[in-house]
Amino acid sequence: MTHINTIPDEPKPLVRFAxxxxxxxxxxxxxxxxxxxLIMAVIGPAWLDAAAQKQNLRGRNAPPFEWDRGWLWVFGADALGRPLLARIIVATQNTMMVAAGAVLFSAIMGTVLGLIAGYAGKRTSQVILRLADVIMSFPSLLIAVVVLYILGPSVSNLIIVLSITRIPVYLRTTRAEVLEIRERMFVQAAKVMGASSRRIIFRHILPVVLPTLMTIATLDFAFVMLAESSLSFLGIGIQPPDITWGLMIAQGKQYLTNAWWLSFWPGLAIILTTLSLNLLSNWMRIALDPTQRWRLEMRQTKKGAEA
Incomplete structure (x- = not known):
């Protein structure tokens, strides 16, 4: 009897990453x-907006963990008697929308400019790099403060300002990757086959650069969220009646001595979200790198063998 050696099927990418x-x-x-x-950001305002805006001056600065008031008051109430838990959930949408919008816009613009700077001629590359140098020559928060003071604070202005200050991060990273990738054999083969520059950039080079950019975008999301919170804390970010976590911290700073929870809970939300993004970025850096992916796969195989 002959035995046929079969190679086990490679798991699907989604199953593999899971x-x-x-x-x-x-x-x-x-x-x-x-x-x-994410769920809070999507359904929060439609679900709890009325509760987050309803004032109750008899319950102003109510302490947390008073369960007799109901679950919405588990984190306490603010200076106008509005439940903090409801306000944190509603504020999630604005906080995430500003961060996601700024990261998406800066990632697209920076990646496109970086691809052009890395693949085009020296003169075009130098012009794009000087543009990045001009942006990086000013502190990002200083640019945001000046522009928002002139244009006025709003969600759209905040997204535009924060995204412009983050473009050089993606531009320089993409250009450095392209300068190395364009010398590889598969790119040279595509040139010999007569592929256009656009096809080479977006079909052959971009997929190789994308994992690195995704890791940077995850970290940058946390940075932009902290920047938005800082601007709201300074009073030039999102303005009432809209709310963000940073604005909630700013509104509670004058009550730190006798109502610490007003700033503590939104601050904790920022810390936990930032920490989660950093942990996810660290995992993505390994999972998306073929040369390091074996560490996670080996760990999973070892646990399966022990079970």
């Missing part, structure tokens, strides 16, 4: 927490 995520419990918890944040 297994690697299961192997890193910290990243798994971070993803679950970020999913909760």
């Amino acid at each position: 297994r690697m995520l299961w192997a890193d419990k910290f990243a798994l918890v971070a993803v679950l927490f970020l999913l909760v944040i």
Whole structure:
């Protein structure tokens, strides 16, 4: 009887990444927490906007964990008697919208300019790099303060300002990657086959650069969220009646001595979200790199063998 050696089928990419995520419990918890944040951002305002805006001066600065008031008051109430939990959930949408919009816009613009600077001629590359140098020559928060003071604080202005200050991060990273990738054999082969520059850039080079950019975007999301919170804390970010986590911290700073919870809970939300994004970024850096992916796969295989 002849035995046929069969090679086990390669798992689908989604299943493979799910297994690697299961192997890193910290990243798994971070993803679950970020999913909760995403759900809050999507349904929060429609669900709790009325409760977050309703004032009750008899319950102003109510302390947390008074369960007789109801679950919405588990984090206490602000200076106007509005439940903090409801306001944190509603504020999630504005906070995430500003961060996501700024990261998306800066990533697209920076990546496109970086691809052009890395693949085009020296003169075009130098012009684009000087543009990045001009942006980087000023502190990002200083640019945001000046522009928002002139144009006025709003969600759209905040997204535009924060995205412009982050473009050089993606531009320089993409250009450095392209300068190395364009010398590889598969790119040279595409040139010999007569592929156009556009096809080479977007079909052959961009997929190789994309994992690195995704990791940077995850970290940058946390940075932009902190920048938005800082601007709201200074009073030039989102303005009432709109709310963000940073604005809630700013509104509670004058009550720190006798009502610490007004700033503590939104600050904790920022810390946990930033920490989760950093853990996810660290996992993505390994999972998307073929030379390091074996670490997670080996860990999952070891756990399966022990079970």
